[in-house]
Amino acid sequence: MKIHNFNAGPSILPKQVIRKSAKAVIDYNQCGLSLLEISHRSIDFEKIMEKTTNLVKRLMNLNKDYAVLFLQGGATLQFTMVPYNLMKTEAAYLDTGIWANNAIEEAKKIGKVRILFSGREKKYSYISKNYKIPDEVDYFHCTSNNTIVGTQMKIFPNTSIPIICDMSSDIFSRKLNFCQFGLIYASAQKNISSAGMTIVIVKKEILRKIKRNIPSYLDYKIHIKNNSLLNTPNVFSIYTSMLTLEWIENKGGISILEKENQQKSKLLYDEIDRNNLFENRIHKEDRSNMNVTFFLKKKNLKKDFDYMWKKENIVGLEGHRSLGGYRASIYNAISLESVQFLIEVMKEFERIFS
Template identity: 50%
Template sequence: MKHNFGAGPCILPQEVFKEASQAVIDFNNSGLSILEISHRSKAFEAVIEEAESLVRDLLAVPNGYSILFLQGGASQQFAMVPMNLLPQTGKAAYLDSGTWASKALKEAQKFGTVQVVASSKEANYTYIPKEYDVPTDASYFHYTSNNTIYGTELFETPKSSIPLVCDMSSDILSRKINVADFGLIYAGAQKNMGPAGVTLVIVKDDLLGKTGRDIPAIFDYRKHIEAGSLYNTPAVFAIYVSLLNLRWLKAKGGIEEIERENIIKARTLYDEIDRNPLFKGAAQAEDRSRMNVTFVMNNPELEKTFLALTEERGMIGLKGHRSVGGFRASIYNALTITSINALVDLMQEFAEKNA
C-alpha cells in the first residue's frame, strides 16, 4: 500500500480515480472519451454547471459572486488579481507569509503600488504575522491562507474594511469559511479539489470593471464570467475530475465532516511530533497548518535514514522543501487516518531503535 504525503498534485479518493478512468474510455455511455468531447457540447455544459453548483453549495457562496474555472494556476492569479482590482493610480496591501505570498506581491508591484503590511521572512516564514494594520486607502488586502512550504496556516479571517483577496490553493474545501467576508478567493485545484490544470476563482461581481485599465480579454474576469468559464477551451478533464471529487466531498457530509476529519488527522501527527524525542515541529505551534505538517529531527544525521525507511514502507513525498529541510507530510482531504497512523507507528518504531 502506498501512502501519498506529496505536497501536490494531490492525493484523490480511489473512487474518483476509478470513475475518471472509466470516463477516459467512455464518458456517460456516449461512446466518446471525456478527453475528446466538445467543450461546447451539452454534455460538458452539464459538467461545468454541476461543478459550479457544488462549489456554491459546499462553500455557501452567496448571490452576487461568480464562480470561475480558469487555467494558469495560482501563479496566473498573482497577475490577474491586480489587473482586475488595482486601479492604475491606486495601491494594494499584501501580507508576506511565505514564498507564494511573496511571489504574489512581486507580481502586483508591476501594476501599481504595493504596501507590505507585515512579513515573517526574517524567521524563514515559521509563523504568521499578526501585529499589523491594514491601510484603509488600499483597493484590497491580499493574503495566503496556507503556506505549503513552511507548514503555517491562517485560520482566522483578518479584519479589514477593504476587500479581502485570498490565495486558498492548499486549504480550499478543507474547512469552513465565510465567502461573504472576501472580495475574491482563488485556488489551484491540485491540493484538495482536483487534478492540476484548473484554478477555482470566486469573485464578488461588483468589484470588477473599476481599474480604468484596458485588460487583455483572456485576463479579464468579466469576459470569463460572461462566457461561463468557456471564453477559451477550458481544462475539460481537470474540471470533470474536480466535479467527481466535489460529489465525493458532498457525499461524505460536506465541509463540516471533512474539517472534523482533518482536525483529527493533524492532531494525531502533531501529538506524535511533540511526544517523540527524535522529532520537533518546524512551524510555531500556534500557526501550524492542518494541511502541511513540517518537522525536522533533533539529530539531522538521522534524517536520511528515516526518509529512506519511509520510502521503503511506501510513504511517498515526505521530504521537506529545500528551504526548510526535514520532512513535510501533506495531509489533504483524501488522505485517510490510516496513512497518518502508519507514519506515526513508523516514527515510534524509529525512535525505539535510535533512542
C-alpha cells in the same frame, strides 16, 4: 500494496474519484467517446460545468453575487490577474511565505504594494495578527495556507476592504464565512482535482472599479461573460473536480472534513512534539492542518529515516527543496489510517535510534 501518499501536489485524490475519472476517459457516460474527446461546447460538458459551479456555491454557501470561474495558469497567473483587475494605485499584502512573496513581486509590476507583515526574517515560522489594513488601499491580499513552511491563517480580518485570498492548499478543508472574501483563487492539484485548472470565486461588484484596458485573457469580466469558455478549458480537471466536490458533499460537507483534518493533524503534531528525534519549527497557534513540516534533531540519521519510511511504502514525505526536512501533506483525501501508519513508523524509528 497500500501506498501512503503524502505528496504536496499533485496529491492524493479520493479513490472513487480516480476510478470514475478513469472510466470516463475510456467512455464518458456511455456516449462512445472518451471524456478527453468530447467538445467543450457540447451539452454533456455544459452539464458538467453547471453541476460543478453549483457544487462550489452550495458547499461554500455563496450567494448570487459571486461568479465561479475555471481557468488555467495556476495560482501563479492569479498573482498577475488580481492586481490587473483590482488595483487602482495601491494594495496591501501579507508576506507569509514563498508563494505570498511571489504574489507581492507580481503586484509590484502593476502598482504600489504595502506589506503589512513579513515573516521572512523569522523563516516564515509564524503569522502576525497585529496588522492594520489601511482604509485607502484597493484590496487586501493574503495566503490562507503556506504549503512550503506549514503555516495557516486561523482567523481573517474584519474589514470593508475587499479580501483576496489564495486558498490553493486548504480550500474545502475547513468551514469559513466565504462571503467575507471579495475573491478566492485556488489551483486544483491539492484538494480539488488534477493539475491544470484553477478555481476563481469572485464577488462581481468588486470588478466595476478599474478602467484600464486589460488584456482579454487577464480580464475576469470577460471570463464571466464567456462562462469560463473564452478558450478551451481543462475538461478533464473540471470533471474530476466535480467528482471530488460530490465526494465532499456526500461525506456531509466541509464541516465533516474539517473535523477529520483537525484530528489527523493533531495526532501527527502530538507525535512530533513527543518524539525525541523530531521537531516542528512553527509557532503552535499557526500550524497548518494541511502541510505538517518537521525535521530530524540529529541530521546524521537522515539516511536511516529515509530508508525506513520509503521501505514502508510511504511516498512524498520529502520537505520542499528550499527548506529541507520533511513535509506530510494531509489533504482531505488522505486517510486517518495513513496518518496513523506514519506515526507508527516514527515511533519505531525512535525506538531503534534513540
